[in-house]
Amino acid sequence: MLITENILLALAGLKSNIMRSLLTMLGIIIGIASVIAIMTVGNSITVMVNTQMQEMGANNLTVGVSAKSTSEESTTSGLHFGAGNRREMDTEDYLTDEMLDSFLQEYGDNIKYTLLSSSVGSGTAMDGDLYAYVNITGYNEDYMDYTDLTLLAGRSFIEKDYENAQKVCIVSDYFVNNMFDGDTSAALGSSIEVNVSGKYYTYYIVGVYEYENDSYSSSSTEDTTTDLYIPYDTARAQLHTENDGYESITLVTTIDTDSEAFADTVENYFNVKYYSNNEDYEVTVTSMASMIESMTTMISTIELALAIIAGISLVVGGIGVMNIMLVSITERTKEIGTRKALGATNGSIRLQFITESVVICIMGGFIGIILGIVLGAVAATYMGYSASVSVVAIVVAVAFSMGIGVFFGYYPANKAAKLNPIDALRYE
Amino acid sequence: MAEELMLDLRNIHKSFFIGTPNEFEVLHGINFTVNKGEFVSIVGQSGSGKSTLMNIIGALDRPTEGEYTLDGVDIEKAKDHELSALRNKKIGFVFQTYNLIARTNALKNVELPMMYAGMSRGERTDRARMLLEQVGMKDRMHHNPDELSGGQKQRVAIARAMANDPAIILADEPTGALDSATGRLIMDIFHKLHEEQGKTIVLITHSPELSQETERIITLKDGTIMGETAGNWPAIKAKEGM
Numbered sequence: 001m002l003i004t005e006n007i008l009l010a011l012a013g014l015k016s017n018i019m020r021s022l023l024t025m026l027g028i029i030i031g032i033a034s035v036i037a038i039m040t041v042g043n044s045i046t047v048m049v050n051t052q053m054q055e056m057g058a059n060n061l062t063v064g065v066s067a068k069s070t071s072e073e074s075t076t077s078g079l080h081f082g083a084g085n086r087r088e089m090d091t092e093d094y095l096t097d098e099m100l101d102s103f104l105q106e107y108g109d110n111i112k113y114t115l116l117s118s119s120v121g122s123g124t125a126m127d128g129d130l131y132a133y134v135n136i137t138g139y140n141e142d143y144m145d146y147t148d149l150t151l152l153a154g155r156s157f158i159e160k161d162y163e164n165a166q167k168v169c170i171v172s173d174y175f176v177n178n179m180f181d182g183d184t185s186a187a188l189g190s191s192i193e194v195n196v197s198g199k200y201y202t203y204y205i206v207g208v209y210e211y212e213n214d215s216y217s218s219s220s221t222e223d224t225t226t227d228l229y230i231p232y233d234t235a236r237a238q239l240h241t242e243n244d245g246y247e248s249i250t251l252v253t254t255i256d257t258d259s260e261a262f263a264d265t266v267e268n269y270f271n272v273k274y275y276s277n278n279e280d281y282e283v284t285v286t287s288m289a290s291m292i293e294s295m296t297t298m299i300s301t302i303e304l305a306l307a308i309i310a311g312i313s314l315v316v317g318g319i320g321v322m323n324i325m326l327v328s329i330t331e332r333t334k335e336i337g338t339r340k341a342l343g344a345t346n347g348s349i350r351l352q353f354i355t356e357s358v359v360i361c362i363m364g365g366f367i368g369i370i371l372g373i374v375l376g377a378v379a380a381t382y383m384g385y386s387a388s389v390s391v392v393a394i395v396v397a398v399a400f401s402m403g404i405g406v407f408f409g410y411y412p413a414n415k416a417a418k419l420n421p422i423d424a425l426r427y428e
Numbered sequence: 429m430a431e432e433l434m435l436d437l438r439n440i441h442k443s444f445f446i447g448t449p450n451e452f453e454v455l456h457g458i459n460f461t462v463n464k465g466e467f468v469s470i471v472g473q474s475g476s477g478k479s480t481l482m483n484i485i486g487a488l489d490r491p492t493e494g495e496y497t498l499d500g501v502d503i504e505k506a507k508d509h510e511l512s513a514l515r516n517k518k519i520g521f522v523f524q525t526y527n528l529i530a531r532t533n534a535l536k537n538v539e540l541p542m543m544y545a546g547m548s549r550g551e552r553t554d555r556a557r558m559l560l561e562q563v564g565m566k567d568r569m570h571h572n573p574d575e576l577s578g579g580q581k582q583r584v585a586i587a588r589a590m591a592n593d594p595a596i597i598l599a600d601e602p603t604g605a606l607d608s609a610t611g612r613l614i615m616d617i618f619h620k621l622h623e624e625q626g627k628t629i630v631l632i633t634h635s636p637e638l639s640q641e642t643e644r645i646i647t648l649k650d651g652t653i654m655g656e657t658a659g660n661w662p663a664i665k666a667k668e669g670m
Contacts (some may be wrong), residue, residue, distance in 0.1 A: 005543055009532075016531050338527040341488060342588070343516020343544040345509050421488045425527070 002348060006355035013328075013356060014363070021360065024324045027317025028364030028404065029371060032397050034310035036372025037379060039393035042303030044380040046296055047388045053292045057252060059112070059259050060288040063266060064248035065093060068282045093281045094245025099274055106269070110262055113142040113252040118235040122225065123196035125179060132178040133225040134171075134194060136201065138235020146252060149229070153184045154207030157231050161206075165233040169203035172211035172226035184208050194228070201238060203230060263287040314400070317364070318408040325357050325412035336416050337424025350417035357409025358402055365401030369394055433497070434596055434628045435462040435485065440494035442480050454480045456651045457494070462596070462630060467622045467661060469631040469639035472648035479600075481648065482632050486519055486598050487511050499595040516544050520589030524601035526581040528573040534560060534584045535569040541591040552591075559587040563617055579610035586617055596628040597621065603638065615641060623665075 014021040104111060120136035139147065144156055152173055161168050171187070180187040187205050194201050211226050236242045251266070253259045263285040270283035329336070336349060344352075377387035440458040445451045454477045462468050472478040483489040484496060487503060496503040499518050506514060515521075528537050535556050542552035560569045563583040573581055582602060589597050599618065603611030615638070621627040631642055639645045642659040 002543070012531060334527065335529055338523075338529065339540070339544075340512070341486070341515060341521050341527075342541045343512055343592075345512040345544075347509075348544060422483050425488075425523075 010356040010359040025364035031314030032368025033372035037376040040376025043390040044385040115250040116140040121196040134228040140232040149209040165237040170207040170229040322408040333427040340421035346417040353413035358405030361405030431463040469642040471639040477651040518595040520594035522599040524604040
């Protein structure tokens with residue numbers, strides 16, 4: 001009951017001296033607003049990075065061949081000429097189909113997909129006046145399953161297409177709009193010719209997929225480049241790279257597999273079995289999950305550092321509150337004496353002034369939160385991220401401003417509570 | 429009829445700066461009693477120790493030596509928070525400078541002691557209205573102190589003093605800051621409380637004329653009681669036919 005009385009009293013006090021109250025709150029407002037703004041921007045970036053990386057696949061492991069860092073190189077590379085002059089990657093350094101097959105025999109249960117792709121290049125399909133820009137990439141069967149295209153018409157690739165390296169392709173509805181005036185049935189079975197930097201490739205259209213315009217690229221125009229899917233083996237045949245190994249392979253693990261731990265197993269398997277005698281190259285495996293984690297950690301560390309710096313202004317704001325409380329108590333010495341004569345205990349005087357300080361801080365905190373959200377949203381939008389407010393930050397900010405109120409209000413309030421009623425009554 | 433004791437002061441001494449070379453005694457063994465329902469004045473020049481005595485009677489301060497019993501409560505043994513409760517429930521202060529809480533309207537000012545006593549909001553508002561009506565301030569109860577005249581402020585202060593139905597009203601120069609006509613009005617309110625409600629009132633003043641309006645006059649000089657004389661109030665009362 002005394003609490004409500006005190007809150008009403010504090011509000012009346014704030015109202016009676018609006019200018020002073022606002023100036024006192026300003027420190028808290030600026031402090032809370034900057035913390036919230038920074039947290040909002042940081043949160044927006046984290047959410048954005050996470051969704052983008054999740055889209056790329058949290059269960060993906062990239063198995064790549066990379067240069068070995070020898071102890072000699074890392075310590076004396078500056079002294080030895082030619083130490084950095086490692087030999088080019090050779091045929092025997094690449095990952096081979098045999099390696100992959102024997103690996104899959106052992107660990108196939110953990111692998112959902114083995115993604116292989118080979119890019120033929122970007123080119124232009126032309127037919128008289130009609131044209132469309134495409135990216136030609138060959139994908140293996142697993143990759144096609146993994147990508148899970150939404151087919152509007154026709155079919156996906158069949159085993160024969162891969163085995164015989166058939167010159168078949170799946171095009172986007174966008175492509176059909178440009179080249180066949182949207183007539184899907186006319187498109188199916190037709191052959192198209194694509195010019196990739198002077199080389200001509202011909203494919204038969206067997207399927208049409210729904211083009212998903214991703215929100216981050218510019219709105220679709222006539223000139224949008226869409227993907228043209230061909231079988232992996234077809235791409236390799238056309239590029240004459242059938243017998244080459246792979247510089248990198250992407251593995252998609254099953255959901256039950258701990259992809260981060262599995263990454264080490266894979267790395268060990270290849271390095272012990274195939275690369276132990278290779279002096280210059282080794283296999284490294286990176287998991288998307290660990291990349292997401294390290295990115296998130298990095299962003300939150302930066303965010304925390306900035307928030308702490310902003311938090312310093314909160315302390316300054318708190319000192320401002322304390323200063324005003326001390327002034328206010330001196331001004332109201334006689335009132336304190338009167339209250340004590342009327343029966344106020346030290347505790348109720350203390351409560352009155354702590355409430356006043358907390359009310360100032362919480363009001364400042366609320367204004368700060370609103371200001372911070374607005375600032376953060378504007379900044380995030382300006383930087384090209386969709387703003388996402390950190391709920392944790394708001395809860396923490398409210399609790400923190402209350403804490404500041406109690407902390408910086410306690411000393412003045414205690415001073416008031418301990419005033420001698422006789423001296424206080426006599427104070428002019 | 430056996431009189432009931434309201435105040436009982438025995439051999440009260442009060443010293444300041446105890447244990448320092450500046451130590452000095454202000455009250456040198458005060459003895460007096462006030463009966464329930466009495467209207468007593470303590471009169472003395474400035475420097476006579478009447479403020480110090482008032483602080484002790486009002487439980488704002490403790491005597492250095494001696495025994496003080498207020499309505500049966502031994503002040504000596506009371507803890508600080510018990511003194512707060514005692515001031516709240518048993519003493520109604522009326523100050524020369526009114527001491528109303530600024531930016532707080534008359535009604536809220538009168539409610540204040542009841543709030544500290546833990547009375548519910550509805551109950552105390554009703555009582556505060558009633559008390560303000562008694563002192564003729566019903567029309568101005570929503571005004572803040574800075575919108576009231578001195579006499580009006582003092583009437584609000586008297587209503588506030590009556591808030592918790594105290595054992596005694598302790599009035600310190602209540603008319604000191606008022607012109608004589610307004611002072612008369614305030615004194616009439618005290619007489620009314622005394623006669624109609626049987627309130628025990630202790631009036632502290634430097635004015636011998638004012639002290640004549642009470643039933644008993646205690647004269648203080650240099651920290652000792654010089655004497656007790658009967659006041660003129662019974663005669664005045666008879667003359668005015670109250």
